[in-house]
Amino acid sequence: MGLKGSKIKKVLKGELGLVLVLIFIGILFSILSNYFLMPKNLLNITRQISTNLIVAIGMTFVILCGEIDLSVGSVAALAGVATGSFMVLTGSIYLGIIAGISIGMLIGVINGILVVYGKVQSFIVTLAMLGIARGLALFWTNGKPISGLLEMFGFFGAGYIKNIPASSIIAIFIFFVAYIFLNRTKHGTYIKSIGANREVARLSAIPINRYRIFVFTISGILCGVGGIIITSRLLSAQPVAATGLELDVIAAVILGGASLSGGVGTLMGTLIGAMIIGVINNGMNLVGISAFFQQIVKGIIILVAVLVKRGD
Amino acid sequence: MEQAILKLKNIYKHFGGIKALRDVDFSLKKGEIHALIGENGAGKSTLIKILTGVTQMDEGEIFIYGKKISIENPVVARFKGIAAIYQELGLIENLSVAQNIYLGNEPTKKFMGWTDNRILLKNSSDYLKEFKIEIDPNRKVSELGLGQKRIIEILKALSINAQILLLDEAATGMSKAEIDILFKIMYNLKKQKVSMIYISHHLEEVFKICDMVTVLRNGKNVGTFKVSNVNKQTLIKTMIGREVYDEYPRRKLKPSSDVLLQTEDFFAEGMLKKISLKLYKGEILGITGIIGAGKSELGGALFGSVKRISGKLKIKGREVDLRAPKDACIYRMAYIPEDRKNQGLFLAHSVEDNLLIANINKIIVGKLFLSLRKKRIYAMDIAKKLRVIPLDVLIRAQNLSGGNQQKVVIGKWMIGNPDIVIMDEPTRGIDVGAKTEVYNLINELADSGVGIIFLSSEFIEVKNICDRILILRKGAIVNEVKSDDTSSEEILTIALGGNNSR
Numbered sequence: 010m011g012l013k014g015s016k017i018k019k020v021l022k023g024e025l026g027l028v029l030v031l032i033f034i035g036i037l038f039s040i041l042s043n044y045f046l047m048p049k050n051l052l053n054i055t056r057q058i059s060t061n062l063i064v065a066i067g068m069t070f071v072i073l074c075g076e077i078d079l080s081v082g083s084v085a086a087l088a089g090v091a092t093g094s095f096m097v098l099t100g101s102i103y104l105g106i107i108a109g110i111s112i113g114m115l116i117g118v119i120n121g122i123l124v125v126y127g128k129v130q131s132f133i134v135t136l137a138m139l140g141i142a143r144g145l146a147l148f149w150t151n152g153k154p155i156s157g158l159l160e161m162f163g164f165f166g167a168g169y170i171k172n173i174p175a176s177s178i179i180a181i182f183i184f185f186v187a188y189i190f191l192n193r194t195k196h197g198t199y200i201k202s203i204g205a206n207r208e209v210a211r212l213s214a215i216p217i218n219r220y221r222i223f224v225f226t227i228s229g230i231l232c233g234v235g236g237i238i239i240t241s242r243l244l245s246a247q248p249v250a251a252t253g254l255e256l257d258v259i260a261a262v263i264l265g266g267a268s269l270s271g272g273v274g275t276l277m278g279t280l281i282g283a284m285i286i287g288v289i290n291n292g293m294n295l296v297g298i299s300a301f302f303q304q305i306v307k308g309i310i311i312l313v314a315v316l317v318k319r320g321d
Numbered sequence: 322m323e324q325a326i327l328k329l330k331n332i333y334k335h336f337g338g339i340k341a342l343r344d345v346d347f348s349l350k351k352g353e354i355h356a357l358i359g360e361n362g363a364g365k366s367t368l369i370k371i372l373t374g375v376t377q378m379d380e381g382e383i384f385i386y387g388k389k390i391s392i393e394n395p396v397v398a399r400f401k402g403i404a405a406i407y408q409e410l411g412l413i414e415n416l417s418v419a420q421n422i423y424l425g426n427e428p429t430k431k432f433m434g435w436t437d438n439r440i441l442l443k444n445s446s447d448y449l450k451e452f453k454i455e456i457d458p459n460r461k462v463s464e465l466g467l468g469q470k471r472i473i474e475i476l477k478a479l480s481i482n483a484q485i486l487l488l489d490e491a492a493t494g495m496s497k498a499e500i501d502i503l504f505k506i507m508y509n510l511k512k513q514k515v516s517m518i519y520i521s522h523h524l525e526e527v528f529k530i531c532d533m534v535t536v537l538r539n540g541k542n543v544g545t546f547k548v549s550n551v552n553k554q555t556l557i558k559t560m561i562g563r564e565v566y567d568e569y570p571r572r573k574l575k576p577s578s579d580v581l582l583q584t585e586d587f588f589a590e591g592m593l594k595k596i597s598l599k600l601y602k603g604e605i606l607g608i609t610g611i612i613g614a615g616k617s618e619l620g621g622a623l624f625g626s627v628k629r630i631s632g633k634l635k636i637k638g639r640e641v642d643l644r645a646p647k648d649a650c651i652y653r654m655a656y657i658p659e660d661r662k663n664q665g666l667f668l669a670h671s672v673e674d675n676l677l678i679a680n681i682n683k684i685i686v687g688k689l690f691l692s693l694r695k696k697r698i699y700a701m702d703i704a705k706k707l708r709v710i711p712l713d714v715l716i717r718a719q720n721l722s723g724g725n726q727q728k729v730v731i732g733k734w735m736i737g738n739p740d741i742v743i744m745d746e747p748t749r750g751i752d753v754g755a756k757t758e759v760y761n762l763i764n765e766l767a768d769s770g771v772g773i774i775f776l777s778s779e780f781i782e783v784k785n786i787c788d789r790i791l792i793l794r795k796g797a798i799v800n801e802v803k804s805d806d807t808s809s810e811e812i813l814t815i816a817l818g819g820n821n822s823r
Binding site: 189193194195198199201202205206208209210211212213214215216272273 | 624626645646647649650656658663664665666667668669670674678679681682685689690691733
């Protein structure tokens with residue numbers, strides 16, 4: 010291919026390449042479906058990806074720090090259940106939301122402490138937590154959804170502000186804050202450094218344990234937010250909600266260019282990765298591809314993305 | 322005269338700008354034990370790596386039984402009958418002794434190539450008996466001591482019928498009894514006409530077991546001797562050589578008498594004995610010893626990187642408790658670790674990110690946000706001062722040469738204006754020009770009142786750079802010398818356990 014070829018390859022590997030992929034998929038679906046490009050559908054896509062994006066932002070923190078969090082789907086469901094049952098119990102939307110976010114945060118802290126002080130790999134700790142949190146959600150509700158939530162609560166997941174879905178606005182707000190935090194504060198630099206090489210970070214006087222716990226806490230809190238939005242949208246807390254969410258979320262982060270070994274990745278990449286997955290899901294539904302086949306397509310896309318990146 | 326089994330001619334090897342081997346000739350006879358000695362960085366390990374196919378030489382020829390060969394990779398080396406035992410072990414801890422000995426070379430049944438465990442066990446137990454080693458072949462390697470492990474490793478090498486055995490610091494860390502067993506095995510092998518290259522820092526071992534000795538210095542073969550015709554003094558002199566001392570700039574000022582750092586009966590994880598030492602303001606305190614003497618452990622413990630178990634550590638007269646490097650930084654300490662690539666730098670991050678990571682608070686505006694402009698200014702400022710080449714703080718650290726990488730590691734701490742700097746082998750693997758620049762930097766720092774703990778196993782460097790030198794052996798300080806009253810030969814003699822020790 011020569012010099013020119015390698016240059017093109019380099020561009021394609023960056024975020025620009027991802028945008029091109031997104032545009033390509035967009036064009037493909039707009040040809041296949043007349044409905045795809047309509048403003049209503051595009052806004053719908055932003056609503057559909059908002060939960061994934063919020064949880065993926067937390068996952069980006071975790072992966073950048075060289076760890077992984079497999080428990081996100083279960084934690085989101087547990088947070089949703091907590092929100093639902095507290096709301097029913099107290100009749101207050103705010104107490105429900107506080108309960109949901111608190112339980113997400115609590116589980117994040119527990120994950121972090123087990124990883125750091127228990128010295129167990131995050132893959133194993135969070136795999137166990139995936140089971141525990143899901144079990145708690147099912148046990149708490151006896152496996153049945155909690156319904157009868159306040160109508161007003163539905164705003165977060167299903168409401169609109171001037172035609173824009175509220176959940177999309179929440180996601181964009183969180184993205185903005187996380188972006189500034191990761192790129193413009195020392196904490197972001199420290200997190201990336203710990204992921205790049207923990208020993209160098211430690212010897213550079215970075216309090217690595219504090220930050221490792223912190224990233225799991227952030228992930229837990231954002232799972233709480235995600236779980237609340239899912240619950241709000243359905244106006245019912247489902248203990249089986251967000252099953253398999255971890256796969257879509259990790260796929261978005263990896264698609265966005267992050268490395269599972271840590272230190273490499275950007276929030277912008279995660280945003281585009283989440284958009285690609287959202288567009289594929291939406292487009293395949295519009296075109297009428299079966300839900301079973303959709304799983305195959307998504308799996309292949311992840312494999313191709315990783316194979317292209319591997320050429321470094 | 323016996324025919325040479327292995328012959329090396331005009332071997333050259335460069336790593337970046339560093340000449341690791343220059344025009345090296347070497348010859349090994351059948352059934353000979355040939356010692357390879359020299360200071361750290363003299364090129365011994367590079368030579369071994371070339372012979373085992375781990376790296377490739379730039380120029381030169383290798384002959385086995387007079388036939389020219391090339392060793393492209395470790396598999397070829399093994400096929401040619403060359404096996405190596407390294408300082409770091411290559412055994413799989415979870416497998417049994419027998420499984421390790423035959424790893425990759427298992428006796429198999431005809432059916433589907435399944436391992437024949439019965440033969441595996443019988444062969445290895447015969448093997449162990451042959452060398453009179455009392456280890457149960459069923460035991461897991463993880464249950465064995467270091468010396469036993471190394472012996473198993475030698476047996477593993479022999480199981481492929483190695484004709485040439487390379488032992489790189491094989492006796493390091495072994496007890497005296499284990500070394501005796503090792504020597505017995507080597508002697509048996511010699512009788513079986515196996516040839517061996519034995520790398521060691523311990524001259525006593527060379528005199529005890531070797532037939533020939535070759536000395537490397539700065540990548541050159543500076544002499545090959547018959548062991549029976551040479552004495553320790555000659556070997557030491559040849560190892561050190563006559564160096565041009567101009568590459569070691571002299572500092573302008575003398576250390577003051579204010580104590581900056583002091584330890585009393587200091588004892589930490591990985592160390593063998595209690596250490597008491599003092600560091601004065603503006604002093605360059607050398608701590609030296611051969612590999613395994615405990616320098617790095619001591620340096621790490623002083624910085625709080627390794628856990629302290631007992632004893633006192635005082636900084637400017639105040640007793641402190643350092644639990645982690647971040648505590649040491651509060652007392653304005655800095656640490657330049659031995660392993661630049663794995664401990665000093667984020668290789669994939671930019672030079673400016675590396676320079677600011679330990680002092681990131683300097684570029685924070687409004688209590689939270691990083692100023693990219695300030696980052697650039699600070700990074701450029703220090704990069705210019707340290708003459709980092711190329712002067713581009715946006716490139717990744719991995720794209721710099723070793724010497725310039727080291728400047729970045731030093732620069733990363735200089736930004737914080739430390740009072741105490743601990744440097745572990747700060748000039749390892751960098752070329753002569755860059756070395757002199759690093760020495761100049763160290764002198765400037767010391768002249769400005771910084772106390773420097775200079776850990777190095779290059780004796781000439783220690784002698785010429787430091788004001789005062791502590792010599793470690795087996796984890797204990799065995800002597801203290803003033804650099805003006807000593808020579809690098811004397812330091813080497815003490816470090817090796819010569820007569821001058823207390």
